[in-house]
Amino acid sequence: MSSTPRKEQIIxxxxxLFSQRGYHATSMRxxxxxxxxxxxxxxxxxSGKEEILWLILERAARQFLDAIEPIAASDMPPxxxxxxxxxxxxxVVTGDxxxxxxxxxxxxxxxxxxxxQFLEWRRRYEHLLQGIVEEGMAAGVLDPHADPKFATLxxxxxxxxxxxxxxxxxxxxxxxxxxxxxxxILDGLGARVGEETADAAYQTA
Amino acid sequence: MSSTPRKEQIIxxxxxLFSQRGYHATSMRxxxxxxxxxxxxxxxxxSGKEEILWLILERAARQFLDAIEPIAASDMPPxxxxxxxxxxxxxVVTGDxxxxxxxxxxxxxxxxxxxxQFLEWRRRYEHLLQGIVEEGMAAGVLDPHADPKFATLxxxxxxxxxxxxxxxxxxxxxxxxxxxxxxxILDGLGARVGEETADAAYQTA
DNA sequence: CCTACCGATCGGTAGG
DNA sequence: CCTACCGATCGGTAGG
Numbered sequence: 001m002s003s004t005p006r007k008e009q010i011i012x013x014x015x016x017l018f019s020q021r022g023y024h025a026t027s028m029r030x031x032x033x034x035x036x037x038x039x040x041x042x043x044x045x046x047s048g049k050e051e052i053l054w055l056i057l058e059r060a061a062r063q064f065l066d067a068i069e070p071i072a073a074s075d076m077p078p079x080x081x082x083x084x085x086x087x088x089x090x091x092v093v094t095g096d097x098x099x100x101x102x103x104x105x106x107x108x109x110x111x112x113x114x115x116x117q118f119l120e121w122r123r124r125y126e127h128l129l130q131g132i133v134e135e136g137m138a139a140g141v142l143d144p145h146a147d148p149k150f151a152t153l154x155x156x157x158x159x160x161x162x163x164x165x166x167x168x169x170x171x172x173x174x175x176x177x178x179x180x181x182x183x184x185i186l187d188g189l190g191a192r193v194g195e196e197t198a199d200a201a202y203q204t205a
Numbered sequence: 206m207s208s209t210p211r212k213e214q215i216i217x218x219x220x221x222l223f224s225q226r227g228y229h230a231t232s233m234r235x236x237x238x239x240x241x242x243x244x245x246x247x248x249x250x251x252s253g254k255e256e257i258l259w260l261i262l263e264r265a266a267r268q269f270l271d272a273i274e275p276i277a278a279s280d281m282p283p284x285x286x287x288x289x290x291x292x293x294x295x296x297v298v299t300g301d302x303x304x305x306x307x308x309x310x311x312x313x314x315x316x317x318x319x320x321x322q323f324l325e326w327r328r329r330y331e332h333l334l335q336g337i338v339e340e341g342m343a344a345g346v347l348d349p350h351a352d353p354k355f356a357t358l359x360x361x362x363x364x365x366x367x368x369x370x371x372x373x374x375x376x377x378x379x380x381x382x383x384x385x386x387x388x389x390i391l392d393g394l395g396a397r398v399g400e401e402t403a404d405a406a407y408q409t410a
Numbered sequence: 411c412c413t414a415c416c417g418a419t420c421g422g423t424a425g426g
Numbered sequence: 427c428c429t430a431c432c433g434a435t436c437g438g439t440a441g442g
Contacts, residue, residue, distance in 0.1 A: 024229035188393030
């Protein structure tokens with residue numbers, strides 16, 4: 001029925017298996033069986049097991065970066081940038097939950113150059129997000145006295161952990177989840193007109 | 206020098222290796238080499254590879270539960286309960302980062318009964334935390350209109366993701382990190398005296 | 411895409 | 427705690 005090229009089927013199926021059992025716990029024969037092939041037949045489409053992992057991780061990393069780069073470079077107001085960045089992150093995670101799970105769990109199985117490339121992409125992503133956070137602080141949308149590194153880590157905590165609990169059949173759509181995340185972050189890290197409220201919360205704590 | 210029993214050394218070293226490379230990527234011979242033993246010698250102290258993983262995960266799960274259970278059962282005010290729960294969670298994670306990493310990443314390698322037991326402990330922990338959140342809402346410390354399940358997930362996101370970025374040599378102590386988490390959560394999920402501020406933030410978003 | 415096969419390594423046991 | 431060894435399985439290749 002499907003005209004999806006074999007290589008695509010291999011990558012998709014591998015993403016599912018790697019996300020369920022982990023990269024090292026999935027054998028090439030497991031993967032082949034899922035595609036009604038013999039193990040050796042996989043090697044006419046891909047060069048080896050690590051290449052499959054790499055193709056999954058490379059795509060995921062590009063999706064994250066392709067989404068945030070135009071947002072970071074745009075002239076939207078800082079608040080809208082932050083909202084758009086959170087929404088696009090949530091869309092990437094929820095759009096391919098298996099790939100996102102592999103992205104967060106299995107990159108350590110990469111060796112040498114690929115591992116370095118992956119980590120560089122991840123660093124670039126986090127740096128772009130931190131830039132948006134800093135713009136928000138400079139514009140007074142986020143608390144200018146907060147630590148931008150810590151604030152970025154908190155945003156990443158919330159949007160990254162999503163892969164652990166998101167289920168497509170759940171009650172909230174991806175955009176609704178992103179909306180709630182944004183509201184929480186604006187509230188928790190936001191600058192207030194009356195600064196007393198924020199100060200009071202810190203002191204009560 | 207050290208009089209640590211061999212079994213303890215095995216568990217500690219395994220936690221380090223499993224956290225660095227993953228359970229399936231660490232062989233019994235890797236583990237033995239790290240302890241200046243031959244692979245076969247491990248089996249006079251433990252019954253098999255999965256038992257080592259189980260001992261790491263069981264301890265970690267018990268640490269989380271032993272910390273939150275007395276807090277949940279106490280008669281502290283709701284706000285103090287939440288603060289204490291977050292602080293104890295952060296202490297467990299930072300107190301043994303390797304074990305925490307294995308706790309979050311490698312439990313899927315457990316089979317059958319052990320896997321079920323682990324998941325039950327994790328559910329119990331999350332349920333106790335949600336109870337504390339609900340008490341806070343009932344008492345007006347947290348926004349009574351928020352969704353308690355979602356609020357609990359957000360707290361778990363922030364405190365769980367810590368294992369991904371915490372480094373003992375970093376600028377913040379575990380208790381300082383917990384303090385900042387609590388402040389953020391009280392701010393982001395907190396009830397305000399003037400409700401307009403929160404409503405305004407939701408509508409701007 | 412298959413059969414047939416490779417050397418390496420896996421978790422684990424026997425027997426001291 | 428060691429040497430010696432087990433069957434099973436691993437990723438991958440040869441050759442069609």
